[in-house]
Amino acid sequence: xxxxxxxxxxxxxxxxxxxxxxxxxxxxxxxxxxxxxxxxxxxxxxxxxxxxxxxxxxxxxxxxxxxxxxxxxxxxxxxxxxxxxxxxxxxxxxxxxxxxxxxxxxxxxxxxxxxxxxxxxxxxxxxxxxxxx
Numbered sequence: 001x002x003x004x005x006x007x008x009x010x011x012x013x014x015x016x017x018x019x020x021x022x023x024x025x026x027x028x029x030x031x032x033x034x035x036x037x038x039x040x041x042x043x044x045x046x047x048x049x050x051x052x053x054x055x056x057x058x059x060x061x062x063x064x065x066x067x068x069x070x071x072x073x074x075x076x077x078x079x080x081x082x083x084x085x086x087x088x089x090x091x092x093x094x095x096x097x098x099x100x101x102x103x104x105x106x107x108x109x110x111x112x113x114x115x116x117x118x119x120x121x122x123x124x125x126x127x128x129x130x131x132x133x
Contacts, residue, residue: 001024001025001026002025002026002046002047002125003025003026003027003028003043003045003046003047004021004025004026004027004028004045004046004047004048004049004121004125005027005028005029005030005036005039005040005043005045005047005048005049005050006018006021006027006028006029006030006048006049006050007029007030007032007033007035007036007039007040007048007049007050007051007054008029008030008031008049008050008051008054008086009031009032009051009054009055010051011031013086013110014029014031016114017049017086017117020114020117020118021117021118021121024122025047025121025125028043028045032054032055032056033054033055033056033070034056036048036050036054037073037074037077040074040077040078040081041077041078044078044080044081045081046081046082046125047081047082047083047084047121047124047125048074048081048082048083048084049084049086049117049121050070050071050074050083050084050085050086051085051086051087052067052068052070052071052085052087052089053067053070053087053089054070067087067089067095068095068098068099068102071083071085071099071102071104072102075102075103079103082105082124082125083103083104083105083106084104084105084106084107084108084117084120084121084124085099085104085106085107085108086108086110086117087107087109087110088109088110090107090108090109091109095107105124106120106124108120
């Protein structure tokens, strides 16, 4: 079973994403960037769904104005996991293009349609051999 890590500071969104995917995937969740990076490095999930402007474990939001800096940190520590950005910032075409150059696999606006999230995860993981047993 493939492992999906959901990193989201909005508890409602985090819970809903987990509920949508838990039947078909092993789900790990993190409520902040520090916790997410620890889980990402420890479990090496097959796929990550993450917001962009996430608080740290201390509740502080990043002072870096580049919302993709977080994605660069993830990608630097693991080049094989699929990454979905789940953020309202995904409306911005420039951000989408920059995200793709960093190795992001999809940019989705939060929960416009739950089926789109599920279909995107299924599609990305159908061609990605699970690294977790």
